[in-house]
Amino acid sequence: MKKSITIILTFLIFTYCSGQTKYGNPEVDPIQIQKDYSSWWAYQTKNIMLSRDFVALDSLSKEIPKDFFLDQLANGSNIPIRLQSDDSIYYYKLFKIEPNSDTSIKATINQEAFDAYKNFKMENTPFPKFSFKDLKGILVSNETMKGKIVVIKCWYIHCAACIKEFPDVNYLVEKYKNREDILFVSLAEDTPEQLKIF
Structure with a gap:
């Protein structure tokens, strides 16, 4: 035992x-x-x-x-x-x-x-309904993004880390500029006037 x-x-x-x-x-x-x-x-x-x-x-x-x-x-x-x-x-x-x-x-x-x-x-939930115009006056909405790969960058003018990322993000935008199925969206907290100056 x-x-x-x-x-x-x-x-x-x-x-x-x-x-x-x-x-x-x-x-x-x-x-x-x-x-x-x-x-x-x-x-x-x-x-x-x-x-x-x-x-x-x-x-x-x-x-x-x-x-x-x-x-x-x-x-x-x-x-x-x-x-x-x-x-x-x-x-x-x-x-x-x-x-x-x-x-x-x-x-x-x-x-x-x-x-x-x-x-x-x-994750894996539907994106909320939205609609806005970008700095060039082009409408951006759920419908305009349908079927696309969307890369979203959120930032604001006084965010040092956000600004530091710009060269890498711009490189990706340039690399995929001819891809109709990829859309880059840059969402900023600043006013359109501030962004245009920046």
Whole structure:
């Protein structure tokens, strides 16, 4: 009896541990990265993009739906950490936020995850009805975009990061200018007069 209990226990421990390492180890120490906001933010902005496709894992390395993962980040006390991987798939795992971590870490994660969750829920839903005229007076609406690949850039004049992207966006516009099935739309918060001057 004792022998069979030992064998079963050994089997369960082996099974549990092998499941833990199936996806690889965290890229960073989840506790160390929470020591200060700037370290965490540097890691977060470089390695975590909640809008991309990724395999979502709970704190026990079990695969969970992406919307549940984002909800846990938006409403819980979790931090996403990317796991090391030999393939081109991104694996993000939930780790608990340390009680002594900077509260800005939790607040930022909650907000970013809330936005990502909201956007994720909108995927594959019909685009809302809209109609406006561009700076040249040309009508842009759901009907004029029907059947086209639409690339939308949202920006405003005083957004430095937005302006920095212009050369890359302009390169794409030039590259695909002869494609009738691709439409580039640049939505700005500024007035038409400000935009024409800019």
